[in-house]
Amino acid sequence: MKLDLRNGRVEMGHGAGGRAMAQLIAELFAKLLGNDYLAQGDDGAVLPALPGRLVMSTDSHVVSPLFFPGGDIGSLAVNGTVNDVTVMGARPLYLAAAFILEEGYPLAELRRIVESMARAALAAGVLVVTGDTKVVEKGKGDGVFISTTGVGVAREGVTLSGKQARPGDSILLSGSIGEHGTAILSQRAGLAFDASIVSDCAALNGLVEAMLDSGAELRVLRDPTRGGLASTLNELAQQSAAGMLLDEAAIPVIPAVAAACEFLGLDPCYVANEGKLVAICAARDADRLLEVMRRHPLGQNAALIGEVIADSHAFVQMTTRIGGRRILDWLSGEQLPRIC
């Protein structure tokens, strides 16, 4: 019997290791994500020897809703892991993808997700070489969870780490913040509001290639996802045992995000991004690097947002729009809305 990709639903059998699972893999995953390595059909993919140091990263994706303006869990699962490998200064090559499906989930939607993964992988130039499917009983999952692991090759001579920020270094941001998080929030049940905000979900490897090609002395790259820009900068400050001083007015935020955050009582600095990066480089190279970033479609609105300073407390500080100073702190708990 052919898999009913139009009206069918995920059944327990699709994860049981039998014929139904083989059929789902063949007609959905192998077909849409197809490549020679995946086609090997063994317990693991045998890959050619790679030159240089390998970078490996893994990420689980549990987004709700599964489809949102600008992306879905499929593109997110690819781009999220591609970006984690990329910001280590590596070229991502291969992905492994593990799916946890909830019994009853429509196969038509699963197909949309896998199609989206295939498009994202193609755009990022990576291959999904191995995978896994498990099914949990209805009510025990949230439709689809996808866990991806990526492998890439680090560029020779490039060592990036959150520990390497030094006082005097420049802090660059590749574009406007808060779009992914607000796009998701705008779709959440109980909070739905009309907004034309689209997630920035994108693979950053092209942008990073260009940045590495520039020859600028890059010390740190990181993608500010969960917890937003503020959390990422605090992580970096702590890792590097240095402070930071930002200029609030220099941090790009599009008006729709600013308005949504204003309305919901959120600070865009704590809202998630999925297609942005923070770069810390030697101050003398900042202008050159900024120019390179702005020439790339994903870095058009790149900005110099501040500098690394000596501070044993590793505080991230900010000169506010009106000229005062304050801390841009770690997020404590979830960002909760204010009430009045």
Added chain:
Amino acid sequence: MKFIDEFRDGDLARHLAAGIVREARTDRVYRLMEFCGGHTHAISRYGLTDLLPPAVRMIHGPGCPVCVLPIGRIDQAIRLALEQGVMLCSYGDCLRVPASSGLSLQQAKAHGADVRMVYSISDAVQLAQQNPQHDIVFLAIGFETTTPPTAVAVRQADALGLKNFSVLCNHVLTPAAMRAILAIDGVQLDGIVGPAHVSTVIGSRPYETFAADYGKPVVIAGFEPLDVLQAILMLLRQINGARAEVENEFTRAVTRDGNHKAQALIEAVFEMRDSFEWRGLGSIPKSALKLRAAYARFDAEARYGVDYRAVPDRPGCECAAILRGEKRPRDCRIFATACTPEDPVGSCMVSPEGACAAHYTYGRFREQE
């Protein structure tokens, strides 16, 4: 963003700050209390104190609804959720307030209570409609700003004939708290930055008696940084001119008489409690509201028989003195050590409008200077 950016303009802020510096006499200190948590938040969030001369000292007031709610009130909500099995809905800020036996609403949720964060009380009404088999209780807190929406929701539930919706009413009154502060013996206050959103509802008239009875100038101000700076300048001018009046900086939203429709709603649904305990200020007569008898079936306190039991603050916590404006967060022994936003001991460390949370989150670098 239109109508927002104009009130956060850096050049205008510097201009106003220069005006304040010119106006401030150097031979005296100006102790100004910003009543509202919204002002406290704005002052910290924009680093406004950096723009003020040393002679101007801002004292954080009690106008943070989460902060002034005594522990026993959160205990009531937790008991309802854990023991009576209701679906307890609340604004986000309330969820993390530490209550008795080491529990907050958030922790009660982890223990199996059905606790929901809502953005608006109308979401709670909607939950009641969607879940007829569940009892829904909304933990209603706040000053006059959040009271009219509660009134609307109660009337809506009444019109819909909802039998599974009720309200744990903790709405409190701003003028009562302000009077309590001004009546403190030896209170050192030279002027008050008056409430923004609250005043859109009650108007500026209720403060006139304070200016007259206590000789303290009041300037009602919006929550944007330029509003606060302008209000500080206006207060300094009053103080230097030996005036004590109610002035309105927030004219784009506040009138002398306020919002009649909202006031009528409050009047129709609520009546005065004889007395209500405030954290930090103790029991204040006629300072809070309860549902009128006609709406008694929506009163969760009566419906489930959860009585209020007063609970003392945790040892070492200075929330009470901070809420009275007598101490600053840094005067508290446990500030930033045992009490942090991740693990708050007192309510002032919970809400972003709380004096301790605002100082910790935005200003603690100053401790090192």
